[in-house]
Amino acid sequence: MINVAHALAHQLTAHHFELPLPSLLLIDGLSGNLGYEGLDLERIEAIYEYMIDIINSHNDLQVIVADNTVPSNIKNFVNIEFDEANRLIPQQLLK
Numbered sequence: 001m002i003n004v005a006h007a008l009a010h011q012l013t014a015h016h017f018e019l020p021l022p023s024l025l026l027i028d029g030l031s032g033n034l035g036y037e038g039l040d041l042e043r044i045e046a047i048y049e050y051m052i053d054i055i056n057s058h059n060d061l062q063v064i065v066a067d068n069t070v071p072s073n074i075k076n077f078v079n080i081e082f083d084e085a086n087r088l089i090p091q092q093l094l095k
Contacts, residue, residue, distance in 0.1 A: 004030065004047060008054060015058055023060045031069045041071070048074045 007025055014021035030047060034040045048071055055061055070078060080093065 001034070001043070001047060004051075008051070011058070011061055012054065015061070023058075023062060025061070025063045027063065027065045027067075030065050030067045032067070044069065045071045045073060048077075052077060 004027060010021060011023065011025065031044045034044055051063055055063055080089065
């Protein structure tokens with residue numbers, strides 16, 4: 001969570017001060033270091049919701065998250081899902 005917060009802080013600071021920084025975040029395994037008991041699921045949902053708020057307020061920021069556990073309230077923002085049977089990006093998305 002600290003690394004995600006740090007990366008988001010870089011993006012927000014660069015945007016605020018008009019600093020040159022690529023507007024792209026690639027995040028792998030966002031929920032990987034958290035559990036699924038107690039407050040853990042709430043923390044995962046809060047991180048996703050905060051990222052969505054930032055993305056909605058900064059149209060130039062693109063965020064790609066690879067995660068095995070995506071909260072159900074975030075599913076509307078998922079553009080593509082992969083599994084054992086579907087491992088490749090569909091060709092129509094590459095055009």
